[in-house]
Amino acid sequence: MNPSLRWSTFAAPSRFYALAAALNPWLWGAAIVLAAAGLYVGFFVAPTDATQGDSYRIIFIHVPAAWISMVIYLAMAFWAALGWMLNARMASMLARALAPTGALFTFVALWTGSFWGKPTWGTWWVWDARLTSYLILLFLYLGFIALVSAIDDVVRGDKAAAVLALVGAVNIPIIYFSVRWWNTLHQGATISMTKAPSMAQTMLLAMLLMTFAFWAYAFAVVFTRAQALALERERDTDWVRSLAAGKEA
Amino acid sequence: MWGSASEFFAMGGYALYVWSAYAVCLALMLAEPLLARRHRRQALRDAGRALDGRHDD
Numbered sequence: 001m002n003p004s005l006r007w008s009t010f011a012a013p014s015r016f017y018a019l020a021a022a023l024n025p026w027l028w029g030a031a032i033v034l035a036a037a038g039l040y041v042g043f044f045v046a047p048t049d050a051t052q053g054d055s056y057r058i059i060f061i062h063v064p065a066a067w068i069s070m071v072i073y074l075a076m077a078f079w080a081a082l083g084w085m086l087n088a089r090m091a092s093m094l095a096r097a098l099a100p101t102g103a104l105f106t107f108v109a110l111w112t113g114s115f116w117g118k119p120t121w122g123t124w125w126v127w128d129a130r131l132t133s134y135l136i137l138l139f140l141y142l143g144f145i146a147l148v149s150a151i152d153d154v155v156r157g158d159k160a161a162a163v164l165a166l167v168g169a170v171n172i173p174i175i176y177f178s179v180r181w182w183n184t185l186h187q188g189a190t191i192s193m194t195k196a197p198s199m200a201q202t203m204l205l206a207m208l209l210m211t212f213a214f215w216a217y218a219f220a221v222v223f224t225r226a227q228a229l230a231l232e233r234e235r236d237t238d239w240v241r242s243l244a245a246g247k248e249a
Numbered sequence: 250m251w252g253s254a255s256e257f258f259a260m261g262g263y264a265l266y267v268w269s270a271y272a273v274c275l276a277l278m279l280a281e282p283l284l285a286r287r288h289r290r291q292a293l294r295d296a297g298r299a300l301d302g303r304h305d306d
Contacts, residue, residue: 043257044250054261058270065274104277112270119266217278224285231292235299244296 011090013230014239020223027220031213038209046202058116059203064211066109066134068218070172072102073137076144077169080162090226092158093233095165096148097226101218103141110138121185129182133175140168154233 042060049056076098083092113131114124125131144164151157179188234240251257260267 047250048261053263055263055266057260057267061270061274101281104281108274108277111273115266115270119263217282221282221285224282224289228285228289228292231289231296235296240296241300244293244300 011088013090013093013234014237016090017227017230017239017243020227024220024223027216027223031216031220034209034213034216038206038213041202041209042206046206052120055116055119056203058112060206060210062109062112062116063207064214065105065112067211068214069102069105069109069137070175072098072105072218073140073165073172074169076102077162077165080158080165084159084162089233090230092162093226093229094222095158095161097222097229099141099144099148100225101222103138103145105214105218106134106138106141110134117185126185128184128186129178130175130184130186133171133178136171137175140164140171144168 038060042057046057048054076095079091079098080095082088083090083095110131117126118124144161147164148157148161151160178184179186231240231243258264258268
């Protein structure tokens with residue numbers, strides 16, 4: 001076995017930087033192609049919904065954003081915890097890099113949900129279990145970002161952020177199961193959508209394409225941010241010096 | 250499916266809701282990568298400055 005290709009290989013910030021640089025053009029390409037396909041299917045193939053009319057087309061960004069925001073939170077808590085326990089530098093940087101993107105998708109899900117709720121429920125907002133627990137997710141992200149930016153000492157900041165991320169992770173199952181545990185205006189899980197089969201198929205296809213597009217986007221933008229953090233934290237190392245020197249030359 | 254472009258943009262009467270949702274999503278997803286790239290460029294520039302011994306923060 002090639003010893004330079006252990007699982008921990010990309011834990012070295014220099015290797016991570018190179019990997020991200022190699023992957024990012026492909027991720028951006030995938031994001032654009034998948035989003036174009038998803039929007040085409042969503043707006044030109046999927047038919048008008050029998051009960052919600054065309055307002056339902058918000059689902060193609062609402063549900064992918066909501067899914068991703070929750071998975072990103074778990075990923076953020078995982079990397080923050082790993083960075084804390086193993087003193088893995090790159091893991092803590094990844095946790096920090098994930099937070100703004102998670103907050104963005106949380107905001108997008110709230111915003112699009114509001115613009116979907118108004119025509120279908122007759123209200124922009126309601127303080128029910130799903131919406132309230134999901135709003136808390138946004139506050140957890142914002143709290144994480146505020147916490148790491150308030151602590152100048154990087155190691156201490158990483159530890160504090162890991163504690164916050166882990167404690168906040170309890171909110172994720174609460175959000176997910178809220179539609180089952182409590183009475184809520186919010187509809188149940190989207191995947192069990194019971195419509196005419198042919199209809200659900202194209203709607204589902206558009207939603208899945210948009211989900212993959214959002215994933216490619218999320219990886220690309222998180223990698224870019226993690227690269228920036230690695231350059232900042234490793235400023236005094238040889239690999240950053242040679243990168244910076246190469247750029248200047 | 251849509252008879253005309255104006256029918257498409259009208260979104261069956263839900264234009265305000267559908268396009269407001271999509272516009273904000275698009276704007277944010279264009280802004281975030283630009284900010285992240287600027288962050289990375291700035292970090293690389295700072296590293297270069299440190300290299301020149303003109304590091305000043």
